[in-house]
Every structure is written in C-alpha cells, then in structure tokens.
Amino acid sequence: MxxxxxxxxxxxxxxxxDEDIPALLAAxxxxxxxxxxxxxxxxxxxxxxxxxxxxHRNGPGVVQMQVIxxxxxxxxxxxxxxxxxxxxxxxxxxxxxxxxADAIGVEILLMRxxxxxxxxxxxxxxxxxxxxxxxxxxxxxxxxxxxARAMAFWTRAGLRRVAEHHGAFIxxxxxxxxxxxxxxxxxxx
Numbered sequence: 001m002x003x004x005x006x007x008x009x010x011x012x013x014x015x016x017x018d019e020d021i022p023a024l025l026a027a028x029x030x031x032x033x034x035x036x037x038x039x040x041x042x043x044x045x046x047x048x049x050x051x052x053x054x055x056h057r058n059g060p061g062v063v064q065m066q067v068i069x070x071x072x073x074x075x076x077x078x079x080x081x082x083x084x085x086x087x088x089x090x091x092x093x094x095x096x097x098x099x100x101a102d103a104i105g106v107e108i109l110l111m112r113x114x115x116x117x118x119x120x121x122x123x124x125x126x127x128x129x130x131x132x133x134x135x136x137x138x139x140x141x142x143x144x145x146x147x148a149r150a151m152a153f154w155t156r157a158g159l160r161r162v163a164e165h166h167g168a169f170i171x172x173x174x175x176x177x178x179x180x181x182x183x184x185x186x187x188x189x
Contacts, residue, residue: 001064001094001104001135007071008127011120012086016053016065023067023088024049027112037147039177041110052093064094068124070115089115092124096136103138103163103184125157133187138163144180145170151183159183 005014016024025046034041056065069086090111097103111121129139140163141154162169163184172179 001061001096002066002128002131006127006131008123010071011089011124012069012071013066013124013128014069016056016067016091018050018053020067020088020091021046021049021053024091027088027090027110030113031110033113034147038144038150041108056093062096065091066094067091068111068120070120087115088112089120097140097165102136103140104132104136104187105140105142105182107142109141121153122157129158129185129187133189136187138184139187140165140182140184142171142180143183144172144178146178154183157185159185161185 002013005012007013025044028041028044031041032043052063052065055063067088068090070089072086090109092109093107095105095107097105109121109125132139139159141150141157141159143150143154145151161184163182165171165182170179170181171177
C-alpha cells in the first residue's frame with residue numbers, strides 16, 4: 001500500500017485519523033451532486049466513517065484510507081522538508097484486491113467541489129502509481145457507466161484497460177446497482 005504520509009508537488013496525503021471524521025463527513029455532504037452518477041458518494045453516517053477507519057487500522061496492507069491536503073507552503077530546515085498549513089481538499093480509500101490479480105483498488109476518490117478541475121487528483125494518482133509500483137500488479141478503479149467525468153478522469157490517469165472481475169467485465173446489469181466496470185493499469189516495472 002501507500003506510505004502513511006507522502007507528498008506530491010502540491011499535496012500532502014496521509015492516513016486518516018479520528019479527528020478527520022468531521023472533514024470527511026462534510027466532504028461527502030458537499031458532493032451530493034455526484035450520487036446520481038456514483039452511489040459510493042452517498043451521505044455516510046459518522047459510524048460508517050468510523051467503521052472504515054477501523055478497517056484501515058485493523059487491516060494494514062488490506063485497506064487504506066487517506067486524507068488529502070493542499071500544501072500552502074514548503075519549508076526546508078537542516079535538509080528536512082515539511083509542509084506549512086494546508087487546506088483539506090479530499091480523501092480516498094484503497095483496498096487490496098487479491099484475485100484474480102494482485103491489485104490495489106480505489107473504492108472512492110473524492111475531491112471537494114472547490115478543489116476539482118485543478119489537476120490535483122491526477123497529480124496524486126500519478127505519484128501514487130509510482131509509490132505502488134512493485135507492491136501490486138495493477139491499480140483498479142470502479143467506474144459507473146453513467147459517470148462520464150469519472151471515466152474521463154481515470155483514463156487520463158492511465159487506467160485504460162477494462163479488467164475482468166468476478167467473471168464479468170460490466171457489473172450491475174441485472175441488479176439494483178447501476179452498471180459499472182473496473183478500469184485498470186499495470187503497476188509492474
């Protein structure tokens with residue numbers, strides 16, 4: 001999985017903590033415009049978010065939930081670089097998918113509405129792909145067919161192959177859930 005804390009040129013990503021719950025809940029509440037396209041963005045209760053954090057803490061290497069902050073400034077002291085300030089801009093949750101491939105799956109990637117369309121998420125995914133190289137064979141993201149913005153985002157991020165999962169390429173065709181597919185890219189060096 002990813003390091004517990006890491007940086008891109010404009011972002012600081014770190015494992016989520018209990019004190020992040022209010023920001024996580026607020027981000028979900030402000031993103032209800034996406035729910036019709038992707039049910040993962042539905043309003044969650046504090047108990048559900050705590051449950052995700054517990055799975056993260058109890059399943060290292062299996063589930064990882066990280067918060068994303070914009071860097072407001074960087075300082076360097078005695079060869080050590082650290083961030084100064086930083087606005088919460090989103091979060092994501094990753095899971096290890098053991099079969100059919102040893103993949104890391106993005107369950108949700110949410111950027112607050114005011115932080116969208118700046119290239120922040122693309123920057124983060126590109127850096128995360130480098131961090132994940134060698135720790136899994138592929139990076140996966142589930143995309144609902146109605147969510148054209150997500151489809152465009154993930155293909156720009158390099159996930160261009162449709163992966164077979166549970167014996168199918170398109171999921172939700174016969175159930176209550178909207179149709180989706182898994183987009184993938186290789187993480188092998």
